[in-house]
Amino acid sequence: MAPLPRPARALRWIGSSRKDYMEFPSQVQDSFGFELFLAQTGQHPPSAKPLKGFGSGVVELIDNHDGDTYRAVYTVRFDEAIYVLHSFKKKSKRGIRTPQTEVELIRARLRDAEALYTRNKEHGS
Template sequence: MTSVWARFTTSAERLQGLKQDCQLILYPNGYILSVLVRIGDLAVKPLYWLFGSKKDLLAMPEDVQDVFGYALHQAQQGNKHTQAVPLKGFSGAGVLEVVEDYDGDTYRAVYTVKFGNAVYALHCFQKKSTSGIKTAQHDIDLIKSRLKAAEEHAKGTKND
């Protein structure tokens, strides 16, 4: 397996000196994936990928994938990556953004930790706006709709 998660889990295993087990759960709707990682006796929060966010991440340069993958893993452990900041326009610190510059381009990953005991990867994209650091309205609208989907999913998992 050559995904960012395989590289990351190998790195985590080397750093922690612990055997690592990963479980990938595919939901019937095909839109939300869950990754539950267990390091030794420490279970971390599940990570849910909404719609095309994982595919978008995997289309990015490997160095960017590594930064975003590590940031999401930090969130799964209940920590905040040093590059993670609250996304402007969303109340509180529950919706976070990680920005990474690579080869003259800017990439962003947006995730939330505000619903239940899980991390939701909402959107991964290359910034194309010509209006400075402002996020394009299309991306904001997409993040808002995916945030609603994450909230609905979190409500549904409480009943399971």
């Protein structure tokens, strides 16, 4: 007998991540949307890679479309939800490294997600 699929965790958007995501080309939204669904159900999305410098549980999705690179960063550290921390089009033409300004924004939003998670746990929601 096949194992039962894990119930889907909620998907929560931090800061402007949803608004920024909605500005991506529809093909990128479709691709990331499917991959976020996989993460919600406890599966490993094909393009998911750990984001360096954040330890375990912070993951980035990468998609290339029409010569541009799009990224969505989320965390699976909290049991009740997947928190999308940041969605952005990579502008730097030098290498694949995530620009420092984006890294700092991701760190701040990870702290916001942690505070939201703690608040939800304390209030039983």
